[in-house]
Amino acid sequence: MTGSNLWQPAVIDAGQAGGWALAHCRQQFLCDARGVLFPRALLQAHLPQPMVLAEHGVGYFNRQPVCVLELADNAGDLLPGGFWKGLRQFMHEGDLATFRMLGYAAQVATWARQHRFCGSCGGPLQPLSGERAMACPSCELHHYPRLSPSIIVLISRGDELLLARSPRFAAGVYSTLAGFVEPGESIEECVRREVREEVALEVGNLRYIASQSWPFPHSLMLGFHADYVAGEIVPQPEEIEDARWFTPDQLPPLPAHGSIARYLIELYLARRSGTAEPVLPG
Ligand SMILES: NC(=O)C1=CN([C@@H]2O[C@H](COP(=O)(O)OP(=O)(O)OC[C@H]3O[C@@H](n4cnc5c(N)ncnc54)[C@H](O)[C@@H]3O)[C@@H](O)[C@H]2O)C=CC1
Ligand SMILES: [Mg+2]
Ligand SMILES: [Zn+2]
CATH class of the missing domain: 3.90.79.10 (Nucleoside Triphosphate Pyrophosphohydrolase)
Known part of the structure; x- marks a missing residue:
């Protein structure tokens, strides 16, 4: 696989173990010297639990599953040698597969963060299994990503x-x-x-x-x-x-x-x- 084929968006169960993880907050991604993808177990071990607001399975990078952790805060250094980098910077750097993956992950994570409650009845929403949507258990409304x-x-x-x-x-x-x-x-x-x-x-x-x-x-x-x-x-x-x-x-x-x-x-x-x-x- 080459170029943008390296990245395939998909709806994956976030409960699935292993694979890679991204850490996102306000259109920025956590990086270290090796890049923006972290072994999922390593990232989960380093991040204090209250910091992680939600986790979404977003697709496959080089055939390995990727999830994005939506974090409450992007202040400070969460990992030794870690730093935050904006989505625009990734676009300027020109690695298309990585930029497409991050653009998708940022859109999904931001949308889900801003759609935690049903706009119709005010009840809490839950991710719908097998689809990129949030569902309202009380009024059965489905909310899809914002475009x-x-x-x-x-x-x-x-x-x-x-x-x-x-x-x-x-x-x-x-x-x-x-x-x-x-x-x-x-x-x-x-x-x-x-x-x-x-x-x-x-x-x-x-x-x-x-x-x-x-x-x-x-x-x-x-x-x-x-x-x-x-x-x-x-x-x-x-x-x-x-x-x-x-x-x-x-x-x-x-x-x-x-x-x-x-x-x-x-x-x-x-x-x-x-x-x-x-x-x-x-
Ligand atoms: N990829 C590219 O080459 C370029 C992309 N863009 C993007 O195009 C989009 C539209 O361009 P603008 O000139 O900013 O829009 P615009 O001419 O419609 O004016 C922006 C105004 O529209 C309103 N607005 C904001 N979000 C809205 C939404 N979701 N739906 C309806 N109205 C909204 C706000 O009052 C805002 O000040 C922006 O997202 C911008 O980033 C703009 C130029 C180049
Ligand atoms: Mg305009
Ligand atoms: Zn509802």
Whole structure:
């Protein structure tokens, strides 16, 4: 097995002994010099029991079962030589199998931590056997992992690309427009609405390009290319700090490699210039 095949998500009974364990808290994972996967027995022996809020069997890494321990706290050094590392850092390091495993584990553990009680009757929830779901024994409601579909779109006008800055971005970085899908909306309607809201432009010729799981904390990115049709840029107050047209020879600092934002930009440039198309990791 190579690359992302090393990691296979699966619903595994957390009661099963052996295998590997991850320790997660607030989008950070415990590591030591050997990495992020610990022999499960070793981690359980080191961690004080009240520290472990829940345990979930999440899949197989290199055919060995993996569970994630959701910890109450990520302060201090829990193990000799141990340290905490953020999920984003793992993405930047570019080990795709490990990043996919951690993205999945973080999403499951965070969702379960935030869904301990039934939103309908208030009763305590229990994991449903054989499915990734929490079940309410009193009203029989099932709660499934939370996913937030979001569109992301690169708008072009000939050679020019529309890129924008959110106040949340790293200094100087400009990116494509993005936003969450609302109830009742198709993803094409979402693209048109987000573009109107964020920059007051009209777009057409929407082309769906690719999708990307974005576990920060639970987005599913649906990527488009679209053509400018009409309007003058008016940045949305609070959300968009600056938005402008850029030519390919004068691009600003762009989002990180591996993000679908970067991929949409590089793909457009490659198609315009007839050079080799980039590959979206995943
Ligand atoms: N992978 C990539 O290349 C990129 C991913 N993204 C992701 O796309 C997502 C959407 O982008 P934004 O511009 O931040 O969204 P947005 O344009 O819809 O605005 C964010 C606002 O939406 C509201 N909101 C927060 N969570 C929500 C939810 N789950 N459902 C509905 N509304 C919600 C909040 O008021 C928040 O301030 C984010 O998760 C962001 O991290 C954004 C850019 C690049
Ligand atoms: Mg947005
Ligand atoms: Zn209930």
